[in-house]
Amino acid sequence: MEVLRGAGLLLWNQTRQQWLANKKPQNRPQVREPSISWNASYESLLGTNKPFPQRVPLAEMVDFLVDVWEQEGLYD
Numbered sequence: 001m002e003v004l005r006g007a008g009l010l011l012w013n014q015t016r017q018q019w020l021a022n023k024k025p026q027n028r029p030q031v032r033e034p035s036i037s038w039n040a041s042y043e044s045l046l047g048t049n050k051p052f053p054q055r056v057p058l059a060e061m062v063d064f065l066v067d068v069w070e071q072e073g074l075y076d
Contacts, residue, residue, distance in 0.1 A: 032057075034060060035052070035054055035055065035056040035057065035060055036056060036060055036061070036064050040064070042068045045064070
């Protein structure tokens with residue numbers, strides 16, 4: 001059993017090293033303009049099933065929703 005664990009760990013480490021070697025650094029801008037307009041409303045964003053024109057980072061969407069819910073007294 002110990003041999004199997006050792007072989008599994010060895011294989012996992014080899015696979016991980018290959019993955020890390022193949023991973024290219026991503027050049028992402030340090031500062032991004034918000035995807036959601038400062039004057040956007042809940043209805044304008046989520047009142048339709050149309051896709052957004054650009055991707056919205058999860059953290060930005062969460063901040064937007066928390067602000068809306070706080071204004072409506074739904075989030076304390």
